[in-house]
Amino acid sequence: MNDLMVMVEIAGRRCALNAHDVSSVIELGVVTPVPRTADFIAGITAMRSQSLTVIDCRRALGLDPDKFPTDHRGAVVTIANHSYALMVDRIDDINTATSEVENVSGGFGPEWSRITTGMVETSTGPALLIDLALLIAGPESLEAAA
C-alpha cells in the first residue's frame, strides 16, 4: 500500500514496476544485438560506462513487439547484481499504489500470470505488478515448467 509504482505499458496492457527496483529511465541509444541468444534479449547498450542488457518485455512475454509501439526510453532495473534496460510500449508516470497486491480469480492468462505477482489499484486504474526476476527469465521458463 502507498508504494510508488512506475507505470508502463507492455503489449498494450497497463503494468506497474515497483519504483524501488527502477534506478533510472534512460534514452535507449544504439542497442548492439547479441546473436545466438533468446529473442527477448534485444541486445546490450551502454549507460555511462556500464553495460546494460536490453530486454524486450513483449518478447519476454512471448508476444510480438511489432504490433505495439516502442518507447525510445527504457527503464533500468537491477536484478541479482546485473543491470537491465526494459524495452516497453510506453513509460508513463509514477503513481502510488492504492491497494495491496491482489489476485483475480481466473488469473491473468498464462503469459501474464507467469510474470506477475498480482494486481494493484492505482489512481489511473488497476495495473499488473510485474515480477522482474520472472520477467527476465523469458518465455522459455514457462515451457520448461510446463
Added chain:
Amino acid sequence: MDDLLADFVAETREMLEASEGEIIAWEADPTDRARLDTIFRFVHTVKGNCGFFDFPRLASLSHAAEDALSDCRAGRREADSALVSAVLAVIDRIVEMVDIIEAGDEIPEGSDDALIAALGENSDLAAGEIDGLSDLVGAVEEVAAAIESAEDGAVEDAAEGQEAPRAVSQNAGVQRSIRLPVDLLDRVMSGVSDMVLARNDLAHRLRQAGNQPTIDGPFERLTTILSDVRDAITRMRMQRIETLYTALPRLVRDLSADLGKQVLIDLEGGDVELDREMIETVRDPLTHIIRNAIDHGIEEPSSRLSKGKREIGILSISARQSGNTISIVVSDDGDGLNEERIAAKAVSVGLITAAERASMSRDKILQLVFEPGFSTAETVSNVSGRGVGLDVVRDNLERVGGSISVSSTPGVGSMFTLKVPLTLSIIAGLTVEVGDQRFAIPQSYIEEIIDSTSKSLDFTRVGETALITFRGNRIPCLSLAEVLGLPSTDIAEGEHTMVLLRLASGDLFALAIDRIHHHGDLVVKPLAPAVMNCGVYAGSTLLDDGQPILLLDVTNVAAEHGLVSDARTRVLQAANQQDQDTDEALSRAMLFTDYDGRKRAVRLELVQRIETAKAEDIDISPDGKRAVIDGVILPLVGLPEGQKPTGKIRFLRLSDETCELLYAVREVDDAIELQNALKPVEDDPLVEALTLVDGQTIALIDGHEIFARYGEPPELTSKPTCHLPDSDWARTILGPLVSAAGYEVVSGSDEAGDIAIVLDDSEPDTSLTEGEFIRLRSQPDAANNDGSIYRYDRDGLVDALRRARAGGTR
C-alpha cells in the same frame, strides 16, 4: 573496546599466525625444542596477558596448556599425538574466545574442563573427549560465523601507507593493514575502469585532431599514471593463493587424524595470484574436495599396504594460471572413483536410466557426482557428509564463471580440476568486424593474423568443414558469421581475414572475420546470465565511442565445434611440432613484390618488421631517400627514381644489427622456405642469387651489398653535438641552422660538444669540446685571416659544419 584490549587481540592473532605451522611441525617431530618453545611462548603470553583482563576461562585454558607444555620442556613428559591434539584444541578455543572478545561480546558461560582434562597425563580418553567437544566447537563456530557476517563481508587489505592509525587497528590483523568493504574496492576499481575508457575516448579524439605537442605531452603522462594506478588497483584485489594454502596442512592433519589415515599434503603454485573475492569463492569448494579425498579417496594405512602402496597417502594441490583462467588441481593417490557405484546410484535416484547408463562413457559417468542429490558415501560421516554435495560445489563455481571436472583411475587415484576465471577486468584484446557488428577477442588467444590478401592462405572445404592451409599446416577454420548465425557477407569464401587462435590446450584454429578493427585495452564487464548462458560470450566491453560490444568466449566456441582435442592427440601434436622444429634449419626468406612489380625475396633473418608510413614522412633529397619511422630517420631504398610516392607505403625494415634501412615494397607476400638451389647472379650486384619458388624465378636480395651501399646507423644515435655560445642570437638564429646541418645543439658551460662555435674574440674554451672550433665574426670583412667565418655567411658556415662533421665521424 579500549586500546589495551585491541592490542591484546592483535598480539594474540599475530603470535597465533606465527605458531600455526610450528604446531604441525612439532607434532611431526615432538623432540624439536625450538618448535615447542614457540608454542610455549604463545600460550604463556596469552596467560600473562589474561591477567590484565577479566577472562577467567581464557586464563585457565592457557594455564593448563602452559603446564602441560612446560612438563614437556622439562623432560617430565613425552609429547605424543594425544597431547598435540589437546594443545591444538586449546589453541582453537583460545582463538574462538579472542574472536568473541574482538566482537565486543561477553564470553559465554561454559566449561573447559574436558579440554583441560585432555591435557592431563595418561589421558586415553583425550581423543574421544575432543571428539565429543566438537559439538561445542561447532556452536562457537556459529558465533564466529555470525561475527564474520556482522563485519559485512569486509576483506583485509594491506595498506600501502605508513603505520595505520590505532583506531583502525581495532579490527586489524597482523600486518599494517586495514579492512575495506569489497564494495568500496569495487567502486574504486570501476572508477579506474571508467578512467581507462575516458582516456581511450580522449586518445581517439586526439588522433583525429592530429599532432598537438602541447596536449600530447601531458596526455602521455596521464596515460602512464593511469596504467600505474591500474596496476596498483589490480594488485590490491589480487592475493597469492598461498593465503588459501596456509590453512590446508592443519585441515588435512585434523581430518586424517580423525579418520585414522595418514596423509601427506603437497602444495604447489602458491605464488599464483587470484582476485581476493575469487579466493573466498574457491575456499569452500576446495575444502570440500579435500575432505572428500581424505574421507573417501585415500584408504586406511593397512588397506594401502595390502595394495602395495605406501601407507602414507599423498594429496597434492597445485594451482596454475593459464590465460585468464586459474586451474587448481586436487589429486590424491587413493582408491579412485567407483564407476559402478556411481552409475548404480545415479540410476537408483533417477538421474539416468539403465539404458542411458549402458551407452555412457566412464568419463561421463564420473561427472555425475556433480549432479544434485548425489552422495555415494554409504555412511554419512561427520567429515564429508555435511549435507553439502558436490552439486553445491559446482554451482558455486559456475556462479563465478568457473567449472569443475573429475578424472579418475580405479585403484590409482582421482583428480579434481577446478577452473576459475581470474576476473582481471581489464585485458588486451582485438576488435574484429563481421558484417556491421563488432566483437572482441582476448589478445592472449591470438597467435597470428593472416591478411585476406596473403597468397599463402589456401582455403578449402572438406565436406562441410572448412580448412585453411597455412605454412604447410591444415588448420580447421570457423566463420565467425556462421558461429554467430549472422547473415553471411558479400566477402567471398576464402577471402576473409583470418585470426589464428591458440587455445590453452594447444589446439589451433582459424576464425574467419571480415575486418580487423583495432586492438587495445578492453574493460570487461560481466554479462547478464541470460546472455552468458548461450556460451558464446565471456563479457562485454565498451569501445572508445562508448558503444558496447561483446567479448567472445574463444574456448567455449571451439569446444562447441569440437575443436578441443583430448590429451592423446595433444601428445601427437607435440611430436609433430618437434619434427617441424628440425625442418626450420632450412633458410627462409620474405617474399615481396617491389615497386617495379618484380617478385623478390630477402632473407628472413634480415627482416625486422613490416612498417607502414605515409608519403609525407618520406624525404627525397639528391643524396638519397629517407623516411621517418618511430622518430628515427632511416635510409630508404626500393622506390623508383624520380617519382614522388603517394598514399601509404609499406616497408620491410631490414637490420644487420647495427645499421637499419627500409626497403619499400608494393606488397608483402609471405615467408617462404628456400628449398631450391640458389643460382648466383653476376650482372646485378644487389641480387645475391636467383631461385625457384613455386615455379617462379625470384631474385634474392644481397644483404651484404645493400647494407654496404645504403646502410647507415639510425640517425638518432649518430648525431654529433655542437656547443653554442650562450647568447640569444646563438640560440634563436644560429641554433636552427646548426641543427639543420645534422647536429644536436648543446650550450652552457657544463656540457661539452663534439665541436664548438665561438664568437668574435672570445677565447676557445677547451673544456667545451675536444674537437674543432668554428669562429664566427660579426664583421663581413675579416680583419686578419684567422679562419673565421662571417656570421651570416650561410654557405661558409654550413660548409664548415659539414667538414667538421665529416672529420668528426671519420
